[in-house]
Amino acid sequence: MDRVSTGIAGLDRVIEGGIPRGRSTLIKGVSGSGKTTMGLMFLAQGASENQKGAYFTLEQGSSEIISENLRLLPNLKEHVESGLISFFDRSIPNDILCKPDVKALFDDAKAHGNPRGKSDIKDPKQFEKFIDSMFRQMSREGHTRLVIDSLNSLGRKNRLMLKSLNQRYDPEDHYELVLNIIQKAKALGITTYLLSEVSSLTASCESYESFLADGIVELDINDAMHIRVVRIRKMRATNHTLKPYMFEFVEGRGIEVNPTRVL
């Protein structure tokens, strides 16, 4: 089984060397548990092997994500500038309300309403089309790793967008969106992290995302003991335990998992 390293040596050790290539893994965790950092380390590992990766962000801007993780991952900026890590940024910038229609400056565009004009702003399928464009570009540029941050944001934004267009939101649409991502990534051999925020791992019920993904890695914060833990809940085609392992954030090195330190 061909595997790709997570970029976290201790984690690789407990999943037979890494994630099966081309598979999708749900990285599930509470706020602040390290999902973004784990995703970036996955891409940084790829970059260190000269593999291209992409980070698709829906809520936090790419420059913010980079600046917030530079202390943990000092090579991150270099990987981004070299083009080995790309960001597909679909977060809302602060000045989004101030985007003038430049075409309207020209009389014929104004007069005829630019019937050939195409903007995705009012298109209820805009997220599906954006994802399709993203995969086409990834395929063209030879990307092999992808992080989606996050499935919650994707569902939330899709729902809000449809509401603003007076379109009915069907939960099946989100299922189809997630399935589309997983299937496209698999077809292109792109190993994918799907980040998913939960309010509590113990309280969260099984979602179809858990069924669709090939693997589930859970990140949690144990407030009573002041420690962080990672657990492999599921990983198809991989021998693993369900034991929770302690991990730390280490400046300059990111997340470190010590597989000998089991909770």
Add this chain to the structure above:
Amino acid sequence: MSKVILMLVDPRTYQSDVKDVLESLLESWDTSLLLCLNSRPEYILSRLDVSVRDGVFERKSLHLIDVVSPQKPDMPNLRYLGEGSSLTQIGIEINDMISQLHPKYFIMDSLDSLMGYEDVEKFMQDLINLLNSDSVNSIILVGANNDDNELTQDVQRRVAETRNYSEMKKEAVGWTGYQQA
């Protein structure tokens, strides 16, 4: 009726504003010609929204003249002249491409990059005449900090309109999509 517009852009938000201007024009998929005098074509395209970038590649709607890159980039629909090209060479290339393509939009990035060239006023006069005679909707970008420059003022007298992109942003109706839901 087409026109040539001089667009003043705040140098502090130049790259971001130029990205928005380009996206606004390119997302219609009409044939456009971009004269790159300031930033490399690869850099400009990498900043565009992926759906716009993807669309212009698939539809072959964007053509570029590159006067910036030290060597020819591997990009479709690009005419490479390279740094150090003369105004005569640039003018010949623009003429050639406009007569072949009859683009709907022409964008020049940027007028600032030509400041200091000899006979640049004549070059701009000929260019504006060409764009008007071929009915090309055109945007000539210039840093707002150069609005009192002689060349800028000369061009301003020749074009149909001068706009300030920062002012346009303040007046804009805005994006009424899901953000306001």
